[in-house]
Amino acid sequence: xxxxxxxxxxxxxxxxxxxxxxxxxxxxxxxxxxxKNGAGKSTLLYNITGLVFPQKGxxxxxxxxxxxxxxxxxxxxxxxxxxxxxxxxxxxxFLKLNAPFYPNFNSTKFYEFLNELDVEASSKLNDISFxxxxxxxxxxxxxxxxxxxxxxxxxxxxxxxxxxxxxKLVAANISDEKLFIISTHQVRDLESLIDQVIIxxxxxxxLKASMEKIGQKLSFKTLDDPQEEVLYSEESILGKVGxxxxxxxxxSKINMEHLFGAVMNKGGLVKExxxx
Amino acid sequence: MNDIFSFRRFWYLLRxxxxxxxxFLLGIVGVTLIIFLLAYVxxxxxxxxxxxxxxxxxxxxxxxxAILVSYMLGGFSGKSKSIQYLTLPSSFFERWFLIFFxxxxxxxxxxxxxxxxxxxxxxxxxxxxxxxxxxxxxVIDSKFKFxxxxxxxxxxxxxxxxxxxxxxxxxxxLGGLFFKxxxxxxTALLIxxxxxxxxxxxxxxxxxxxxxxxxxxxxxxGNVTVVLKNAERVYVSSSENISFLINNFxxxxxxxxxxxxxxLRFKEKEI
Numbered sequence: 453x454x455x456x457x458x459x460x461x462x463x464x465x466x467x468x469x470x471x472x473x474x475x476x477x478x479x480x481x482x483x484x485x486x487x488k489n490g491a492g493k494s495t496l497l498y499n500i501t502g503l504v505f506p507q508k509g510x511x512x513x514x515x516x517x518x519x520x521x522x523x524x525x526x527x528x529x530x531x532x533x534x535x536x537x538x539x540x541x542x543x544x545x546f547l548k549l550n551a552p553f554y555p556n557f558n559s560t561k562f563y564e565f566l567n568e569l570d571v572e573a574s575s576k577l578n579d580i581s582f583x584x585x586x587x588x589x590x591x592x593x594x595x596x597x598x599x600x601x602x603x604x605x606x607x608x609x610x611x612x613x614x615x616x617x618x619x620k621l622v623a624a625n626i627s628d629e630k631l632f633i634i635s636t637h638q639v640r641d642l643e644s645l646i647d648q649v650i651i652x653x654x655x656x657x658x659l660k661a662s663m664e665k666i667g668q669k670l671s672f673k674t675l676d677d678p679q680e681e682v683l684y685s686e687e688s689i690l691g692k693v694g695x696x697x698x699x700x701x702x703x704s705k706i707n708m709e710h711l712f713g714a715v716m717n718k719g720g721l722v723k724e725x726x727x728x
Numbered sequence: 729m730n731d732i733f734s735f736r737r738f739w740y741l742l743r744x745x746x747x748x749x750x751x752f753l754l755g756i757v758g759v760t761l762i763i764f765l766l767a768y769v770x771x772x773x774x775x776x777x778x779x780x781x782x783x784x785x786x787x788x789x790x791x792x793x794a795i796l797v798s799y800m801l802g803g804f805s806g807k808s809k810s811i812q813y814l815t816l817p818s819s820f821f822e823r824w825f826l827i828f829f830x831x832x833x834x835x836x837x838x839x840x841x842x843x844x845x846x847x848x849x850x851x852x853x854x855x856x857x858x859x860x861x862x863x864x865x866x867v868i869d870s871k872f873k874f875x876x877x878x879x880x881x882x883x884x885x886x887x888x889x890x891x892x893x894x895x896x897x898x899x900x901x902l903g904g905l906f907f908k909x910x911x912x913x914x915t916a917l918l919i920x921x922x923x924x925x926x927x928x929x930x931x932x933x934x935x936x937x938x939x940x941x942x943x944x945x946x947x948x949x950g951n952v953t954v955v956l957k958n959a960e961r962v963y964v965s966s967s968e969n970i971s972f973l974i975n976n977f978x979x980x981x982x983x984x985x986x987x988x989x990x991x992l993r994f995k996e997k998e999i
Binding site: 498501502503504505521522524525526528529530531533534535536537539540541545549550552553554 | 731736737740743744747748806807808809810811812814815816817818819820826944956994995998999
């Protein structure tokens with residue numbers, strides 16, 4: 453669905469952001485794009501949606517070159533930016549003005565999502581808080597039924613119950629034909645939601661793996677064996693917890709924060725583990 | 729799906745633009761009409777009406793459209809706005825044509841019609857007043873001409889207005905695409921500086937070559953009036969070929985190029 457080959461991108465002459473980046477993303481998955489602030493997550497998403505143009509390399513999304521920004525491409529992609537400017541109109545008016553651009557838009561679903569996210573459908577967009585506005589945009593993005601849904605830091609501004617509802621809604625709306633990419637630096641927000649992880653650090657893709665593969669390769673546990681090579685550790689009430697190589701093929705619950713810590717800590721080693 | 733132009737998508741885009749920017753659109757139309765009203769109300773039988781008509785024309789079809797195109801390109805004033813604007817499923821041609829359509833097919837005709845309406849009402853009134861004050865028919869006809877004597881495609885001055893309108897809106901559209909913030913002010917400043925530079929360059933050059941000042945008539949780019957040191961005016965005309973080239977460049981190539989470059993910039997625009 454998304455194929456990126458030898459992508460090189462820079463905003464200016466001095467700072468190269470991507471150099472020969474390769475990435476293949478398939479439909480039917482929710483990808484979590486993780487990385488610290490400034491790691492290049494948003495820029496990668498901008499390249500995928502044709503909002504910026506690469507200096508070198510090929511990007512193919514849904515069979516289109518994103519930089520052409522053809523309506524037939526854009527009507528199958530919904531990009532929810534981290535911040536947005538909404539006009540001073542009601543939600544129903546917003547729907548009336550924007551939904552016709554998306555041929556598969558489902559109004560009934562939109563109002564269901566709003567209800568699920570506790571947003572008053574009769575509200576005016578400018579009268580509600582940023583968190584509520586974000587919920588409207590999330591509901592709209594999901595109701596667009598586009599093949600590709602990209603959300604940049606969607607949980608920013610959401611309260612804890614809303615984050616949980618967000619995860620529920622996203623998980624319920626993925627299908628085999630769709631691909632969701634959720635970019636965030638709040639790694640815990642995506643726990644139990646994503647099935648593929650992409651971790652970026654300093655403009656490099658350090659890890660791209662399915663949750664299943666991560667579970668096979670790494671073990672997330674209380675560390676009691678001093679001989680084990682620890683990829684990441686931290687103190688907790690239970691003692692020292694962290695990430696080690698899963699040599700005994702034990703099943704463990706993936707802790708996204710620890711995984712992220714391991715990648716930031718020993719990126720080279722993690723890359724090597726997953727390349728085998 | 730037609731990826732260049734679809735009437736349906738264009739209608740959605742037009743409707744969205746009108747609803748989301750209704751306050752600005754109503755505001756600019758309202759302010760323009762108020763200015764027309766004030767201009768005509770302040771006109772009296774002692775002054776020629778033509779100066780008021782020109783003020784209205786300048787504000788209505790030169791300054792107003794320049795502000796209008798800059799505001800309509802406000803979608804590029806910030807990253808989040810740009811993302812929303814550029815990811816909306818419509819083609820670069822539709823976005824470009826939307827600006828062109830609102831400016832030349834809706835705003836300018838509306839302003840000209842309103843101006844005609846105000847003019848007809850107030851000039852008729854002034855003519856009547858002048859008649860009561862026993863002005864001669866010749867004086868009334870020369871001082872209180874209806875604006876349709878200017879708003880007329882046979883009138884060179886009106887053609888000049890239209891040319892400036894197309895060039896200026898083209899420049900402000902390009903400015904809106906190049907500058908992210910305060911595009912109207914930045915473009916206006918740039919145009920002003922270029923204008924000053926051209927005048928300065930012309931004066932310096934002609935003073936160096938001819939040892940004289942040159943004043944040129946902006947409606948005809950093929951000839952100039954030289955003001956000699958003894959204040960005598962000499963009319964200098966360029967050869968027919970040069971005149972043809974200059975005139976066609978300014979009247980056809982320049983406005984067309986500006987709007988075509990703007991269209992290409994829409995296609996290549998990044999956030």
